Amino acid sequence: MRIDGVHERTSVLFWRLTERLITGSETGKAKAIAKNFFPILGYLTLQPIALIGYLISMIPNPQPYIYTHNTSAIEDWPIDTITAITSNVCALPGGLPRVHGGMKPARERLADIIRFIEEKNPQLLCLQEVWDPELRDGLIKELTKVYPHIYSKIGSSRWGFDSGLFIASRFPMSDVKHIPFENCGSWPDNLIHRGAFTFKIGKHKFGVTHFQPGDSKTSVRETQAKQVPKDCNVVMGDLNTRNHDHTHFFPDYQNSYDGEPTHLNKGKTLDYVLTKGLSQANVTSSQVSFSDHLALIAEISKNTLLSSL
Numbered sequence: 001m002r003i004d005g006v007h008e009r010t011s012v013l014f015w016r017l018t019e020r021l022i023t024g025s026e027t028g029k030a031k032a033i034a035k036n037f038f039p040i041l042g043y044l045t046l047q048p049i050a051l052i053g054y055l056i057s058m059i060p061n062p063q064p065y066i067y068t069h070n071t072s073a074i075e076d077w078p079i080d081t082i083t084a085i086t087s088n089v090c091a092l093p094g095g096l097p098r099v100h101g102g103m104k105p106a107r108e109r110l111a112d113i114i115r116f117i118e119e120k121n122p123q124l125l126c127l128q129e130v131w132d133p134e135l136r137d138g139l140i141k142e143l144t145k146v147y148p149h150i151y152s153k154i155g156s157s158r159w160g161f162d163s164g165l166f167i168a169s170r171f172p173m174s175d176v177k178h179i180p181f182e183n184c185g186s187w188p189d190n191l192i193h194r195g196a197f198t199f200k201i202g203k204h205k206f207g208v209t210h211f212q213p214g215d216s217k218t219s220v221r222e223t224q225a226k227q228v229p230k231d232c233n234v235v236m237g238d239l240n241t242r243n244h245d246h247t248h249f250f251p252d253y254q255n256s257y258d259g260e261p262t263h264l265n266k267g268k269t270l271d272y273v274l275t276k277g278l279s280q281a282n283v284t285s286s287q288v289s290f291s292d293h294l295a296l297i298a299e300i301s302k303n304t305l306l307s308s309l
Contacts, residue, residue, distance in 0.1 A: 074170075194209075
């Protein structure tokens with residue numbers, strides 16, 4: 001068995017344990033301890049395994065993402081319209097969704113997420129906070145049946161967590177790149193290797209990202225926004241913005257969403273589909289049972305996005 005497999009299985013066992021502990025400790029004090037303690041404990045527990053694996057196999061840091069290609073899945077080509085969804089699915093590992101979003105463990109919400117994707121049938125799916133290994137593997141297993149191109153574990157590192165971004169596409173994608181953010185906040189926030197995932201569909205460029213959360217972290221988000229290439233025609237994801245500071249981060253972009261707040265618990269809009277050099281996309285929201293965020297659904301016609309194809 002490869003050491004990566006051992007690390008993955010150990011991770012699943014650890015987060016299952018924390019899930020039981022958090023579920024059995026519903027007091028406010030216990031939740032606060034769980035919220036701050038278990039991610040750090042998980043990191044400290046699992047890293048010796050990764051270190052042993054590195055010393056034994058002399059394998060360098062993982063590739064910046066894992067690409068899953070199913071040649072039997074049908075590509076949508078040529079393109080008439082893009083239906084794209086961005087959704088923060090609150091898939092933290094183990095029982096952490098209970099203390100961070102008031103949600104059930106991620107693996108228990110997998111069927112609801114798949115059902116939503118099948119119902120909306122997006123051609124481009126952009127998820128954030130896909131950190132739970134069981135949910136991630138379940139998504140790949142189900143979605144490879146209909147999506148020929150899937151990118152997961154984006155921003156992978158042996159030291160800490162990946163970015164949590166997960167992309168599935170029915171379109172051929174080119175110039176795929178993960179741009180690690182130089183500033184991921186202070187410890188323990190910087191255990192998450194956030195970044196921007198960029199790619200082209202035809203001649204037009206997309207950027208998907210998830211900025212640092214926190215009311216006091218505006219300066220961190222500002223430095224992260226500077227690393228998102230400004231030649232992207234579409235920037236989408238959970239920007240964690242406050243007081244419309246997305247207009248400061250991306251002054252040349254149009255905000256294609258003007259609906260109800262996307263974060264249900266905070267009553268704020270944190271999720272966006274921003275466009276540049278295009279006619280404004282038609283973006284609506286959809287309340288979902290599997291997250292504390294609304295999902296955003298963008299409809300972009302060939303005439304507005306891909307007229308050059």
